[in-house]
Amino acid sequence: MTDTPLVLFAEFTDLDPEPARELLAERGIRTEEMRFTAAGEVELEQRRAIGIIAGYSTINAELIDQFSDLGIIAASSNGTNMIDVEHAVSRGVWVTNVGHAATDEVAVHTLALALALLRELPEMTRTAAAGGWTDDLPVTPRRVSSLTLGLIGYGRIGALVARFARPIFGRVIAYDPFRPPADEYAEAVSLAEVLETSDVVSLHLPLTSETEGMIGATEIDRMRDQAILLNVSRGELVDLEACRKALDDRKLAGVGFDVLVGEPPAADDPLRTHPRAIVTPHAAFLSDAALRSYEIDPASYIADWFTTGEPRACVVGRPAR
Template identity: 50%
Template structure:
């Protein structure tokens, strides 16, 4: 049996070596490319990449033009929960399976979201600046709000938001959530319509996948409908928020502040205006990061590829493809 080739499309902040070693030990060949994440940049493939049957994708853009050059690909594994870097329609048209990581860092991302909202509400950045400048209590001007009087709103109520509700809920007066795909409330969270979520949240935390429907979901109209002094937290995707509307909401005082782990077009430019905005806390897309999560992120995509190579199917796929004959013997 010919050794199947698995193409790692890009080297991210995650080391591809463990995943490649796992696949190669199981009977695969692997190759690492340097495909870009931004549209319009050239997509240069390594020699021989056209025989790849599966892809392991970090941030690289997987569009129709690229898939045309990779005619044997039947499976794509992402190194993230999101799979918005993949042209879903093009994958579906070719019967390609797409499997994302659904639970590699649930605990970590929920904890990071809680950390960001607490830092906002307690004005941690401002207090640290006072201390660094040689000041002390009398030099602090911001007065934090008491959490037990606030409503926490969760836009999206999947695994991460539900875990966040568990750990943050006891500190807030009320926790509400909106998710059209969740119908049963859990952890004492009240499910509400989108408009109610936007209008009634004092702290709004985003937990949405990036799709055509959610792109720019937090726009000027959404900000206009919010309570004055709301705090915004985003640990999902930068493109969920209209950047110009965000700046306008900060300038008008509608937003108390924003704390984000994601920005448009990552990595953002060194002079991105939000990097040094005193009203905004920006962390460098590290919500997923822990010693425990790294093993899942580096090895689970390769494990997902191996499952497909041995069975020709993928029951946990985000995008269902066509069943195929296995390319590796079962159990090897």
């Protein structure tokens, strides 16, 4: 048995754990992957861990309660829906995410999806690949500067999308009941106005019990005919079956999704190959710089907490003092 402070990786994901291991080792903190008994409980010798680096697996109240000295859970993602943040905070445990790591990447990816669909790039590339040329195009793109972009959610990513998009679109509007836009890039409007007047609707929301399934058949029916729906947040925000039907019925002109439900989705999921869908494999965050942040930032927030008593940034759960 050692008294050296211990931080656990909830699991090893596709991220390289070595940068985090090295940073924590410099602070005198050892690291291990979380291990479980046959009964599904954390092994006894790991239950005095002071921190957890969370990946995709669930960190629920039952798991949190197995630790006697836990002080911080650092998610290696922007979303923290896999963590029971409320329970962690009630136990005096800080919770962080990597909210700053890929803001630029996700905003650029959003705009790329929007422009690719509006400029009919999937149809144009299919035409060229089939041997056709200009006169063979079955569609004519709309002029983007005459269109309205509607954002649902105006946090860091939504606001940056608005800043990037404002010189390109004719109008940018946004709905966020908690952080309505107060800048020159987007107009604050109601959810109804976003749905009913936008040519492109883009979702920038966390997954919560309130937002799950918020875009379903009823909401799609309220959208403009031939509108485009984008989702780079969480797949569960959208009723995918309703989206497929709206695409097939040509209610929606297209969808641009970086996320689906149950990732990875089934290999034969019809949205993967739908002619008017662009689906990317949950890669909106991806860049060389962002990967470095995802690998090192959770450990750096744990090191901050270990040294000063609190993480310096990206706090999503703050215990009462």
